[in-house]
Amino acid sequence: MRHRFLKENTIENAFKAICFLSILLPLVLIVVLIGDAVIDGWSRLSLDFLTGFPSRKPELAGFLPALVGSFYLMLLTSAIAIPLGLGAAIYLEEYAKPGFLTSLIEINISNLAGVPSIIYGLLGLELFVRMSHMGRSLLAGACTLALLLLPMVIMVSRESLRVVPNSLREAGFALGADQWQTIWKIILPMSIPGALTGIILSVARAIGETAPLITIGALTYVAFLPDSIHSAFTAMPIQIFNWISRPQTAFQTNAAAGIVVLLFLMLFFNALAIWLRARLQRKVYW
Amino acid sequence: MKMKWKNVFGGIILTVLIVSGCSKKGGDFKYVKIDGSSTVFPISEAVAEEFRKKDANIRVTVGIAGTGGGFKKFCAGETDISDASRPIKPSEVELCQKNNIGYIELPVAYDGLTIVINPKNTWAKHITVQELKKLWQPAAQDKIKTWNQVRAGWPNRPIHLYGPGVDSGTYDYFTEAIVGKEHASRGDFTASEDDNVLVQGVSTDEEALGFFGLAYYEENKNKLKPLPVDDENNANGRGPVAASMETVMDGTYQPLSRPIFIYVNQKALNRPEVSQYVQYYLENAAVLSREVGYIPLSKKAYALAQKRVEKRITGSLFEGHGSQVGVQIDVVLEKSLQ
Numbered sequence: 001m002r003h004r005f006l007k008e009n010t011i012e013n014a015f016k017a018i019c020f021l022s023i024l025l026p027l028v029l030i031v032v033l034i035g036d037a038v039i040d041g042w043s044r045l046s047l048d049f050l051t052g053f054p055s056r057k058p059e060l061a062g063f064l065p066a067l068v069g070s071f072y073l074m075l076l077t078s079a080i081a082i083p084l085g086l087g088a089a090i091y092l093e094e095y096a097k098p099g100f101l102t103s104l105i106e107i108n109i110s111n112l113a114g115v116p117s118i119i120y121g122l123l124g125l126e127l128f129v130r131m132s133h134m135g136r137s138l139l140a141g142a143c144t145l146a147l148l149l150l151p152m153v154i155m156v157s158r159e160s161l162r163v164v165p166n167s168l169r170e171a172g173f174a175l176g177a178d179q180w181q182t183i184w185k186i187i188l189p190m191s192i193p194g195a196l197t198g199i200i201l202s203v204a205r206a207i208g209e210t211a212p213l214i215t216i217g218a219l220t221y222v223a224f225l226p227d228s229i230h231s232a233f234t235a236m237p238i239q240i241f242n243w244i245s246r247p248q249t250a251f252q253t254n255a256a257a258g259i260v261v262l263l264f265l266m267l268f269f270n271a272l273a274i275w276l277r278a279r280l281q282r283k284v285y286w
Numbered sequence: 287m288k289m290k291w292k293n294v295f296g297g298i299i300l301t302v303l304i305v306s307g308c309s310k311k312g313g314d315f316k317y318v319k320i321d322g323s324s325t326v327f328p329i330s331e332a333v334a335e336e337f338r339k340k341d342a343n344i345r346v347t348v349g350i351a352g353t354g355g356g357f358k359k360f361c362a363g364e365t366d367i368s369d370a371s372r373p374i375k376p377s378e379v380e381l382c383q384k385n386n387i388g389y390i391e392l393p394v395a396y397d398g399l400t401i402v403i404n405p406k407n408t409w410a411k412h413i414t415v416q417e418l419k420k421l422w423q424p425a426a427q428d429k430i431k432t433w434n435q436v437r438a439g440w441p442n443r444p445i446h447l448y449g450p451g452v453d454s455g456t457y458d459y460f461t462e463a464i465v466g467k468e469h470a471s472r473g474d475f476t477a478s479e480d481d482n483v484l485v486q487g488v489s490t491d492e493e494a495l496g497f498f499g500l501a502y503y504e505e506n507k508n509k510l511k512p513l514p515v516d517d518e519n520n521a522n523g524r525g526p527v528a529a530s531m532e533t534v535m536d537g538t539y540q541p542l543s544r545p546i547f548i549y550v551n552q553k554a555l556n557r558p559e560v561s562q563y564v565q566y567y568l569e570n571a572a573v574l575s576r577e578v579g580y581i582p583l584s585k586k587a588y589a590l591a592q593k594r595v596e597k598r599i600t601g602s603l604f605e606g607h608g609s610q611v612g613v614q615i616d617v618v619l620e621k622s623l624q
Contacts, residue, residue: 056332056578136349136364214351217321217359221331221348223338224315232317232347242350245324245480247501247579252482 034263041256049257053223054239058250063258065222066239069138070207070265072226073235076142077149078203084146085153086195092154093161094183113151120148121215129216136217139229144216145206156198160191193280200273204266210237236262314343316559321349322356322369323455325499326546328578329395330369333567336574340566344559353455354378357549361387366554367564370547371397371455373604388552388600392591393615394567395575395582398500398534399460399542401513406492409433409440412514412526415541418464421445421495427472433493447475448484448496455546460497463541485510497542500529501579517541534581537614545615546580552600561595568592583615590619599623 038045044059052062088109096102124144134140164187172182213235220242222234236258243255320330327350334346351359353370360368361382374382374391382389401418403410410433417436420426433440450456452469457477462468478484481498488494489509503510514526522540533539548567554560568591572582583591603618 054331055335056328056574130362214349217349217351217364219321219347219349220327221334221346223334224345232319232345242324242327245482246328247481247499247505249505 034260037256037259037263039256041253041258041260044253044257045260049254050261054221058243058246058248058254061243061251061254063236063239063254063261065225066234066236066258067261068225069218069222069233070236070262072138072229073141073145073233074203074207076138076229077145077206078199080142080146081149081153081203082199085150085199086157088150088154089157089161089195090183090188093158094179094187109151109154113155116211117148117209118211118215120144121212123147124212124216135230136219136232137230138226138233140216141213141218141233141235142229144212145209148209148212149202149206152202153199156202157191157195160194160198161187163194164190193277196280197273197277200269200276204269204273207235207265207269208237208262210235210241213238236265316344316557318344318346318367318560318563319365320347320367320369320548321351321359321365322367322549323353323371323546324350325353325371325397325455326369326394326548329546329571329575329580330367330548330567332574332578333563333570336570337563337566341562344563346563352453353458354453357381360389360549360551361385363387363551366551366557366560368549370549372458372544373547374549374602379602389549390552390555390595390598390600391602392548392550392564392568392594393545393583393587393603393619394548394571394591395546395580396534396543396615397456397546397580398529398539399456399463399497399544400500400503400529401495401497401515401542402488402503402510403496403513404488404490404492404494405509405511407494407511410495410513412516413437414516414518414526415464416518418515419466421447422461422471423465424470424472427474444493446487446491446494447472448487448491448494449475449477450481450484450498451477451479454479456499459544460542463544499579500531500534500581503529504579515539515542531576531581535584543581545583550595552598555595555598564595565592568595587616587619590616590623593623594619597623 049062050067051064052060053064055061092102092106096105121144124140124147128134128140128143129136132140134143168186168190169182172186173179177185218238219232219234220238222232226233240255240258240262243251243258246252320334327348330348334348337344337346348369349356349365353372356365356368356370357374357378358381359365361378361384363385368389374389401413413436421430421436430436431444432442433445434442436445449460449471452471457471458468461471465471476484476487478487481502484496484498485502485506488496489506495513503512512528514528516526517540519540522538527533527539529539529542534543537543548564550560550564555564568588572585572588575582599622603622
């Protein structure tokens with residue numbers, strides 16, 4: 001008896017250790033990653049770097065057009081992808097009758113989430129840049145990234161709609177609310193915090209995308225800030241990629257500094273997601 | 287609660303409306319759109335940077351879609367200038383013709399493809415073009431695997447090959463110059479679109495042999511050893527010649543010196559901003575190309591290129607055959623003007 005107990009205890013301890021290692025490993029990795037980039041890029045991390053335009057001289061080359069480009073891109077992408085994605089999720093979860101067509105759509109959305117991002121770039125090039133005559137603009141870039149995000153946004157939104165207990169829907173109907181009122185006043189407020197977290201995380205991931213943007217023709221040397229959604233633009237990952245592939249070692253420092261800025265922005269958005277969730281969730285009373 | 291998340295969306299939508307609403311399309315600015323080879327990018331960027339100091343109302347944008355990707359956009363009329371690290375190919379000539387796009391081809395600098403090995407490699411002192419061909423041709427795949435198979439006398443050690451990605455103009459030129467057929471080589475080599483990865487690879491691998499642009503060697507001289515190349519043609523330098531600014535410029539580093547180009551849309555050239563930029567490009571390419579790691583053409587070549595622009599001579603110096611090896615740019619330019 002005692003022997004068996006001991007054995008189980010050892011197994012549990014081993015399991016615990018493995019679990020601990022699996023949290024430690026990513027943590028160490030991210031610390032090394034950020035630390036390495038900060039050490040390499042520290043000498044270039046200055047206001048000049050953040051407010052400068054690209055240059056052939058590494059010590060003068062700045063990040064501003066890329067930074068602003070990525071920022072606009074993210075706003076526009078969110079404005080397109082979030083309403084569309086939420087709408088699709090609400091339809092699929094609340095309105096659509098289960099059946100062959102619905103499951104077909106569901107399977108396809110999950111499949112779309114796994115399509116490589118460059119394919120979305122090619123689609124964006126034909127659909128937005130050429131057919132819709134948007135040109136190689138911020139708007140075309142945002143539409144392409146929104147397409148890339150949509151499957152993920154739909155999936156996380158559906159997930160969060162699904163966790164709202166059915167009893168609450170029934171309670172709504174029992175009190176005489178129609179479906180619109182139930183969705184708008186009960187289900188959405190309860191599921192939004194969860195959905196938003198997932199959505200912000202996927203948007204944060206999208207700002208790191210390079211391939212689809214290069215495909216639709218985002219530029220590398222842009223010495224002005226976008227002044228409209230039709231403007232040409234560049235984005236952070238493109239600028240970083242360009243610096244990394246330059247022969248002069250000083251550009252590697254610029255790339256590292258760029259990576260730090262990009263990482264910082266991503267961490268900021270992750271923090272924002274957590275904060276929003278915490279803040280919105282507090283207001284929900286069961 | 288309800289208000290809160292409405293506010294979040296409201297905020298986002300409002301910001302976007304402000305961003306898009308506050309803006310006027312175009313304004314007083316004039317645009318010169320450039321896309322194409324990432325090899326030529328540093329020169330076009332440098333010229334654009336200096337040009338901006340002259341006239342900030344002309345906005346020059348440069349992309350890095352690659353030589354092929356650049357021509358696709360150029361021949362669709364989407365760009366004014368295309369950066370190219372090789373001459374236009376017949377299929378691209380056709381595409382341009384179909385869309386009625388006339389172009390003026392202008393060489394802007396040379397690049398020298400450098401054969402590099404690890405500094406700890408003590409056996410290889412130079413290599414001939416024939417040996418390079420034996421090593422890189424498609425038939426070498428899975429057959430030529432050791433150094434002594436390339437030249438008797440070299441040790442029986444494995445040979446590891448490094449080269450640019452097969453989509454690059456650099457790869458196209460190398461295969462044309464060495465194998466004799468563009469885009470044909472063995473497939474079992476480490477390929478990367480990022481030449482710094484190749485530098486990294488060769489500098490940490492004693493049995494490595496790789497090739498890339500001269501600038502990448504010049505910046506990493508302490509980590510790499512250049513392998514002089516002998517084309518067994520005494521007309522352009524006797525014996526093996528090492529890649530350097532001088533040997534590329536005087537034409538003795540053959541066959542791995544190549545001109546790089548810009549292609550200008552003939553109609554766009556009628557716009558003053560484009561013609562000013564092109565003129566500025568040719569006037570300053572000598573200084574700026576050297577600054578970013580390339581080798582300038584001769585003064586005469588730039589002057590001849592300028593003439594080409596003035597006379598609006600369209601078409602390719604290479605008659606759309608793609609890369610041609612060992613061309614003296616001055617000679618070809620002069621011939622085209624007669």
